[in-house]
Amino acid sequence: MYISTRGNYAKIRSAEAIRLGMVPEGGLFVPEAVPALDRAEINRMAGQSYQQIAQTILKIFLDDFTSEEIDDVVSKSYQINNFDHPDIAPLVQIDSRTFILELWHGPTGAFKDMALQIMPRLLSHAVQKTGAGQEIIIPVATSGDTGKAALEGFRDVPGVKIIVFFPFGGVSRVQELQMITAAGNNVHVVAVKGNFDDCQTAVKELFADSRLNQVLAEHNMAFSSANSINWGRLVPQIIYYFWAYAQMQKKGEILPGEKINVVVPTGNFGNILAGFYAHLMGLPVHKFICASNENKVLTDVIRTGIYDRRREFFKTNSPSMDILISSNFERFLFEVNGHDGDKITKWFHQLHQEGYFQVDDHTKEKWQSLFISDYATGKETLAQIKETFEKTGYLLDPHTAVGLNVYEKYYRKTGDNTKTVIDATANPYKFNHAVWEALAGSRHGQDKDEFLILDELHRMTGFPIHRALKDLNKRMILHDTIVEKEELKETVKRILAL
Numbered sequence: 001m002y003i004s005t006r007g008n009y010a011k012i013r014s015a016e017a018i019r020l021g022m023v024p025e026g027g028l029f030v031p032e033a034v035p036a037l038d039r040a041e042i043n044r045m046a047g048q049s050y051q052q053i054a055q056t057i058l059k060i061f062l063d064d065f066t067s068e069e070i071d072d073v074v075s076k077s078y079q080i081n082n083f084d085h086p087d088i089a090p091l092v093q094i095d096s097r098t099f100i101l102e103l104w105h106g107p108t109g110a111f112k113d114m115a116l117q118i119m120p121r122l123l124s125h126a127v128q129k130t131g132a133g134q135e136i137i138i139p140v141a142t143s144g145d146t147g148k149a150a151l152e153g154f155r156d157v158p159g160v161k162i163i164v165f166f167p168f169g170g171v172s173r174v175q176e177l178q179m180i181t182a183a184g185n186n187v188h189v190v191a192v193k194g195n196f197d198d199c200q201t202a203v204k205e206l207f208a209d210s211r212l213n214q215v216l217a218e219h220n221m222a223f224s225s226a227n228s229i230n231w232g233r234l235v236p237q238i239i240y241y242f243w244a245y246a247q248m249q250k251k252g253e254i255l256p257g258e259k260i261n262v263v264v265p266t267g268n269f270g271n272i273l274a275g276f277y278a279h280l281m282g283l284p285v286h287k288f289i290c291a292s293n294e295n296k297v298l299t300d301v302i303r304t305g306i307y308d309r310r311r312e313f314f315k316t317n318s319p320s321m322d323i324l325i326s327s328n329f330e331r332f333l334f335e336v337n338g339h340d341g342d343k344i345t346k347w348f349h350q351l352h353q354e355g356y357f358q359v360d361d362h363t364k365e366k367w368q369s370l371f372i373s374d375y376a377t378g379k380e381t382l383a384q385i386k387e388t389f390e391k392t393g394y395l396l397d398p399h400t401a402v403g404l405n406v407y408e409k410y411y412r413k414t415g416d417n418t419k420t421v422i423d424a425t426a427n428p429y430k431f432n433h434a435v436w437e438a439l440a441g442s443r444h445g446q447d448k449d450e451f452l453i454l455d456e457l458h459r460m461t462g463f464p465i466h467r468a469l470k471d472l473n474k475r476m477i478l479h480d481t482i483v484e485k486e487e488l489k490e491t492v493k494r495i496l497a498l
């Protein structure tokens with residue numbers, strides 16, 4: 001069963017949680033209890049395919065779906081037409097202790113595809129199961145990657161309309177083009193004069209607006225979410241942590257039961273939280289290393305227990321992590337403080353009203369031996385891309401470079417030789433200007449055409465061009481709406497003709 005992090009909603013089954021997206025009154029759905037996998041089952045995964053591991057994990061969490069339904073969605077989602085690598089998420093070794101988990105082989109070149117290729121199928125089943133029969137409206141807030149992955153995943157899905165809001169000027173040109181050229185008879189893309197937090201806050205307000213939800217219901221519509229606030233987005237992300245562990249075991253890099261480190265560059269805390277759920281299920285993890293860019297609200301809260309968003313918002317060269325209000329930290333706090341919904345309600349109310357909260361020492365102690373946090377500046381990010389390429393021939397995107405940079409700092413400080421998996425969250429060619437600046441050592445490329453740079457980078461590095469980016473500059477612009485951040489609700493009403 002699924003419960004609300006704020007204790008303000010009845011227990012529901014997974015299909016209902018996925019259909020609703022988030023708790024309408026505020027709060028996120030989480031499993032009432034996290035099921036444990038026994039050691040033998042985790043060891044068996046070393047001989048299994050990505051699809052088999054996916055089936056195991058999904059069946060545990062989505063037990064109101066039939067086994068046939070899960071098998072069907074898994075085989076349709078994680079297949080070679082959707083992912084350009086037979087491993088789905090290949091694990092690449094770059095030195096004796098460091099392994100890069102490439103999560104960007106899906107259709108849009110970002111880790112979001114790992115969940116957004118399967119989630120639309122889960123949502124369609126969820127809608128049928130809950131008998132709601134309404135048209136599902138999915139407002140999405142994105143800092144660049146979720147938007148395109150959701151547009152791709154939900155394109156032409158019957159009974160669904162998707163409206164993506166991205167910060168105008170706050171995403172890379174490739175990310176922007178991927179979204180504004182998105183085809184499909186049910187997709188809308190809107191640029192917002194604001195940052196990601198403005199988009200995400202406004203989207204959450206739509207869910208909480210009872211009058212608007214009533215009007216929607218009168219038109220036989222209902223909101224759901226494709227962001228990681230939806231449990232249906234998060235649960236598929238648990239799979240790849242077990243997969244990575246299984247690959248390490250299979251390659252003989254670790255012994256059964258040996259602990260690994262997991263490094264996650266993260267802004268909305270969803271990706272690292274999925275790893276934490278894997279750990280709660282029994283995945284042997286020594287340290288989770290949470291890596292931020294200059295918007296280091298997560299680094300600070302993990303270190304000090306004080307969540308404070310009253311700070312300057314930086315536009316960085318790892319824009320997908322330009323986030324100060326990290327939705328999934330709420331789920332994390334709920335797990336570590338023993339499901340105390342009252343505390344969560346108090347803290348998140350204070351965050352909303354006053355811009356900060358401080359957790360008690362007891363709560364902070366619960367994560368301090370397991371979680372490490374640090375951040376990389378823009379300059380360090382570029383230097384990491386260059387250094388890694390020169391040393392290993394491996395090309396990092398800026399977000400993955402943030403992860404590796406933070407990990408290297410941790411390694412220098414501790415000498416911890418534990419084998420380490422770093423989530424590679426995006427294809428480097430989604431961020432050509434930053435990668436060019438890193439490798440060429442100058443900002444000259446900033447004024448150059450994005451796709452000329454892409455070609456030059458390709459020539460320089462030999463790194464293959466992701467299929468999603470090949471003819472992106474030749475596609476027609478289909479979405480050109482730009483709105484003020486205060487106009488988001490009106491925009492939704494206009495699109496839906498309410």
Ligand SMILES: N[C@@H](CCOP(=O)(O)O)C(=O)O
Pocket residue numbers: 141142143144145146147226227228229267268270320321327
């Ligand atoms: N980094 C994300 C922000 C939204 O995160 P999500 O995991 O909640 O969808 C993005 O690229 O849009």
